[in-house]
Amino acid sequence: MVLSISSRRLMKELKEIETKGTPPGIQLLKADDMETWIFLISVLGDETVYKGETFALKLKFEPGYPIDYPQVTFLSDDQYQPPLHPHVYSNGHICASILGSEWSPVLTALSICITIQSMLASCKKKERPPGNDRYVRSAPLNPKLTRWAYEDDTV
Amino acid sequence: MSTNASQAFWICHECGAQMRPLTVDGVSHCASCNGEFIEILDSNINPDPYFELPPPPPIRPTGQEPPSQHNPGLAEGNFMSSLFGNIFGAAVRDPGGSGQQPGSQRPGSPSSALGTSPGRSSGSSGGRGRTLNFNLPGGGRGQVMFGSFGGNGIGIGAIGSGDDGGLGMPGSGGDLASFFPGFGPPPHLQRGGNRHFQPLGQNDAMSPDELIRSMLAALTIDGDMPQIHGIPGRANLGDYVLSQQGFDQVLEQLMRAAGPQGPLPASDIVINGLPKFKLTEESLETSQFKDCPVCKEEFTVGEEVKRIPCKHIFHPDCVDPWLKVNGSCPVCRFSLVPDESNGPPRTTGTDTDSPDTETRDPQQGSYVSNVLRRLWGQTGTNSDPSSPTTEDPPDAAGEATAVTTSGRVPSESPPPASAAPQAASGEPVVRLSTDIPAEYTERHRRREREARESLPDEDLD
Numbered sequence: 001m002v003l004s005i006s007s008r009r010l011m012k013e014l015k016e017i018e019t020k021g022t023p024p025g026i027q028l029l030k031a032d033d034m035e036t037w038i039f040l041i042s043v044l045g046d047e048t049v050y051k052g053e054t055f056a057l058k059l060k061f062e063p064g065y066p067i068d069y070p071q072v073t074f075l076s077d078d079q080y081q082p083p084l085h086p087h088v089y090s091n092g093h094i095c096a097s098i099l100g101s102e103w104s105p106v107l108t109a110l111s112i113c114i115t116i117q118s119m120l121a122s123c124k125k126k127e128r129p130p131g132n133d134r135y136v137r138s139a140p141l142n143p144k145l146t147r148w149a150y151e152d153d154t155v
Numbered sequence: 156m157s158t159n160a161s162q163a164f165w166i167c168h169e170c171g172a173q174m175r176p177l178t179v180d181g182v183s184h185c186a187s188c189n190g191e192f193i194e195i196l197d198s199n200i201n202p203d204p205y206f207e208l209p210p211p212p213p214i215r216p217t218g219q220e221p222p223s224q225h226n227p228g229l230a231e232g233n234f235m236s237s238l239f240g241n242i243f244g245a246a247v248r249d250p251g252g253s254g255q256q257p258g259s260q261r262p263g264s265p266s267s268a269l270g271t272s273p274g275r276s277s278g279s280s281g282g283r284g285r286t287l288n289f290n291l292p293g294g295g296r297g298q299v300m301f302g303s304f305g306g307n308g309i310g311i312g313a314i315g316s317g318d319d320g321g322l323g324m325p326g327s328g329g330d331l332a333s334f335f336p337g338f339g340p341p342p343h344l345q346r347g348g349n350r351h352f353q354p355l356g357q358n359d360a361m362s363p364d365e366l367i368r369s370m371l372a373a374l375t376i377d378g379d380m381p382q383i384h385g386i387p388g389r390a391n392l393g394d395y396v397l398s399q400q401g402f403d404q405v406l407e408q409l410m411r412a413a414g415p416q417g418p419l420p421a422s423d424i425v426i427n428g429l430p431k432f433k434l435t436e437e438s439l440e441t442s443q444f445k446d447c448p449v450c451k452e453e454f455t456v457g458e459e460v461k462r463i464p465c466k467h468i469f470h471p472d473c474v475d476p477w478l479k480v481n482g483s484c485p486v487c488r489f490s491l492v493p494d495e496s497n498g499p500p501r502t503t504g505t506d507t508d509s510p511d512t513e514t515r516d517p518q519q520g521s522y523v524s525n526v527l528r529r530l531w532g533q534t535g536t537n538s539d540p541s542s543p544t545t546e547d548p549p550d551a552a553g554e555a556t557a558v559t560t561s562g563r564v565p566s567e568s569p570p571p572a573s574a575a576p577q578a579a580s581g582e583p584v585v586r587l588s589t590d591i592p593a594e595y596t597e598r599h600r601r602r603e604r605e606a607r608e609s610l611p612d613e614d615l616d
Contacts, residue, residue, distance in 0.1 A: 005450060005473075012451045066449060067476045101418055104485045105449045105477050147408055 006065040010034045013108050026113045029056065036060050038075065039113045043121045050120055056080035057116060058092075059109050069103035071142055072096075072112055084126035087119065091136045093143040095129065097150040168192040421482030421491040426475055429491075431461045442468070448486050449473035465489035465599065488602050 003011070017028055022039075030038040042054045056075035062068055074082035074092035082092045089095070098107060098115055107115075129135070140146060165176050165183075169190030176183035176193050185193050432438075436456050439445075446453045447460075447470045454460065460468040461475070467486045477485055482492035 008452075009450050016451075067480060104481075104488070105473075106485045108451075 004063060006061060006063050007034045009066055010061060010109075013110065016108075017110060022110065023114060023117075025117055026110070034061065037109055039109070041113060041117050041120070043117060045121075048121055049123055049126050050083055053083065054080070055083050055120075057113060059112065066105035066107070069099055069107075069144070070109070070112070071144055072099050072116070073143055083120055083123075084128060085120060085123050086125070086127055086129050089129055089132050089135055089139065091139055093135075093139060093146065095148050095150070097148075099143070100148050100150070102150075164196045165193050166196055168194065418481035418483070419492040420480055421478040423479075425482070425491050426478045429461050429463060431459055431471060434458050434460055444468055447473050449477065463489060463491065465603075487599070489599050 011034065014031055017031075022028060025042045025044045027040040028037065029040045030036070037059045039057045039059070040054050041057050042052075043050045045051075056079070058071075058073050058075050060071040060073075062070065072094060074080070074088060074094065076082050076090070076092045082088050082090060087095045094116065096115065096119060098104075098112065135146075164173050165185075166173055167176075167185035167187060167190050169192050170185060170188035172185060172187035173196075174186040177186050177189075178184070182191060183193060184191055434442075434454055434456055439454055439456055442454075444454070444467065448467065449469055450473045452470075454468075459471060461471040462468045463474070463484045465484050465487050467484050467489075469485070474485065478491060483490045
């Protein structure tokens with residue numbers, strides 16, 4: 001059977017990660033299949049408000065990948081908690097334009113991780129987004145079903 | 156108006172009929188379907204504000220067939236009633252009697268049956284309205300007016316706390332009994348009677364609950380009706396918009412989704428018109444693009460690739476599905492979707508290109524792709540040196556040069572995006588149809604700069 005475009009592309013990415021490794025602070029935790037990958041993300045250096053913290057980023061790929069962007073959320077379980085960040089809701093949903101209107105099939109799992117990592121790195125103040133509770137109460141499971149409005153490009 | 160208990164009406168929750176129940180062995184039954192789940196609509200006995208009902212339907216003329224036991228529309232009405240019951244049930248108390256006299260049945264006839272249809276809004280005074288205010292979960296404040304706008308029709312209007320007071324929707328005047336066949340406390344089954352009435356809505360062109368349903372569907376964000384079929388307490392008010400403010404928010408969301416900020420697909424004509432060519436050994440060697448940006452596979456000699464006017468090349472199978480979703484280059488976001496303000500792009504280019512150019516060698520590009528090149532294919536000659544370039548198929552490069560007057564748009568000009576650069580370069584400011592719209596050039600250039608200057612985090616929110 002011919003592999004789907006999405007599987008072929010993901011295998012390519014996986015191979016790339018295996019041969020070239022991941023950037024500092026990013027680590028592939030789990031990629032057992034071509035559906036769900038989990039990366040560990042931490043912000044290096046002393047400047048960051050997330051010093052010493054590690055977050056687990058879950059990427060869920062759909063058959064439409066890479067035309068379609070993956071579902072990207074921070075894990076929220078016993079072991080990992082989403083970072084306290086003005087664009088990260090307490091249910092792990094992330095408001096980032098590349099995970100929405102600014103997605104491009106050129107982006108990869110790793111480039112998503114890098115983007116999220118730099119989003120965390122530029123954060124100066126640990127806080128939840130305004131309206132977090134309200135959103136989390138009614139949020140769909142799949143962040144892609146949320147209509148995001150991107151307002152703040154400072155963080 | 157006061158409601159005399161003897162004139163009180165009952166509603167059957169099983170068939171939706173308004174009737175006087177039949178008492179058999181001390182148990183009240185629906186006169187229409189014999190069901191036992193019936194409720195009295197009387198302010199004294201059942202102090203639910205919504206017993207206020209329009210005039211009951213006419214008595215079924217003697218000799219007419221009994222109404223069907225189950226009216227689908229009315230069964231759905233229960234859903235509406237529980238919805239409105241949930242929303243408003245606790246919020247309003249009827250100050251006095253009912254707005255309409257429930258006992259004022261009129262002799263049955265088709266014409267009088269029509270009197271309760273939603274279309275009817277003219278009529279006698281009767282315009283007694285009530286307003287209720289409530290807070291929406293999202294923090295908004297809403298106002299709903301109930302009242303009879305016409306002789307028999309009951310209108311529901313929604314008004315938000317927004318700036319200018321908003322506007323109601325009085326056109327929905329209809330038979331309230333169909334909206335609210337019953338709600339409130341459990342039924343009281345102590346009354347008897349034996350009169351039969353025709354179930355509502357049968358003669359209505361559009362049943363009120365269809366009307367409301369479509370209204371709500373129009374107002375909910377995604378148009379889906381949540382699964383709340385008749386299960387009180389499960390309706391989530393957050394799924395509905397009941398105020399002008401909320402309605403405005405939905406509109407704004409819709410407009411934002413449909414607006415120019417959202418990704419727009421490229422048209423099929425544009426997608427199919429993009430030039431394709433086969434990679435030769437030479438072109439592959441000189442090209443800086445060694446692999447397809449979408450699938451990340453390396454290009455191989457002899458492979459067919461598709462090129463966007465920004466010179467980025469892709470496998471056709473890779474880029475086409477993307478362009479159908481988002482008409483921009485995956486790499487540099489060069490837009491293949493013309494701004495509306497620039498006018499329809501394909502009306503240009505009729506001066507020199509006649510349709511018979513389509514019969515040319517496909518390698519030469521189709522008519523459409525020529526038009527495209529004129530519109531957007533500017534990067535071949537006047538782009539700044541660091542812009543991506545590939546080994547051009549000779550014909551395409553030549554054509555692009557021919558139709559692109561270099562220097563017309565200075566490559567490093569900062570945005571004034573209009574015709575100003577043209578004036579600055581001493582050329583006539585007349586916008587020829589073959590000119591590259593400066594907006595395109597400027598936008599593309601800006602994006603190229605951004606792409607060069609920043610890493611992926613520029614995309615970050």
